[in-house]
Amino acid sequence: MSLKDSIDLNNLPKHIAIIMDGNGRWAKSQGKNRLFGHTNGVTAVRETAEGCAELGVKYLTLYAFSTENWNRPILEVTGLMDLLLKTIKIEVKTLQKNNIRLKAIGDIDALPGNTARELRQAKEETAGNTRMDLILALNYSGKAEIMKSVKQIAEDVKQGKINVADINEEMMTSHLYTAGIPDPELMVRTSGEQRISNFLLWQLAYAEFYFTEKFWPDFDREELYNAILTYQNRERRFGKTTEQIKGEAK
Ligand code: IPE
Ligand code: IPE
Ligand code: MG
DSSP: OOHHHHSOGGGOOSEEEEEOOOHHHHHHTTTOOHHHHHHHHHHHHHHHHHHHHHHTOOEEEEEEEEGGGGGSOHHHHHHHHHHHHHHHHHHHHHHHHTTEEEEEESOGGGSOHHHHHHHHHHHHHTTTOOSEEEEEEEEEOHHHHHHHHHHHHHHHHHTTSSOGGGOOHHHHHHTSTTTTSOOOSEEEEOTTOOOOTTSSTTTTTTOEEEEOSSOGGGOOHHHHHHHHHHHHTSOOOTTSOHHHHTTSOO
16 A cells, blocks of 8 residues: 555645755755755646645645844845745646645735735636645744734724734634634654744644655655644644543543
8 A cells, every 4th residue: 555545634734834945955965055946846746736735735834034034145035035025936837737825924914025925926827726725834933923913902902993802813823824724733843953943833732743854955855744644643632531532532
């Protein structure tokens, strides 16, 4: 039986979030520059998006550029922005073919003008697609996202629209970039690093984490299946006991 056949389609994560890490080390290991790694990471993005859509995953969030990534060498930053621009332009056809809707989270307005424009256009073109949402985290910071929500709620309190006592989790969630999107059940990080790097701090509260040593350009469908199978073998307890989860106790 292949890995894919072992997956229980009734217990799929609805939303998978991935920290695509290790492009630079992948390139370095072959004596190439870091941008070569980023360029080759695009194949893994395509494989993963198609693999998720085929299985029936409804949301796939990919961490593509953090607010901290602006601190990289200028040539890498401009190279990444160019790659993003080109990739969105080219891949829009594949998204249409696969009935995938493109979304973005992060401070999109602060991206270079042409990148932001291309992204907006691709979002509009794919807005009617229904099979899966592909959400790119771009110029994204989990802390900034939470701050944004807090500020908007504070403003509503100040204007007398709501009382402090009305503030609840639902309200916080509705002001996040991810409003309307369910929290990820599974978070994957490649390249052996085991940290969250300011990704979806609020939304990952109860996600299962899966770490693989593979560098992002080497990530493929089989790796995706491995991650999902590992997730399916976890017991998600949400604070309860095993006995309660198994229905042996109340
Ligand atoms: C992830 O790969 C891609 C981005 C952060 C844009 P890295 O570029 O972080 O690769 P490593 O971690 O240096 O190997
Ligand atoms: C996190 O990867 C950001 C993205 C994958 C876009 P980094 O490689 O930038 O993370 P740190 O800085 O090593 O934690
Ligand atoms: Mg990295």
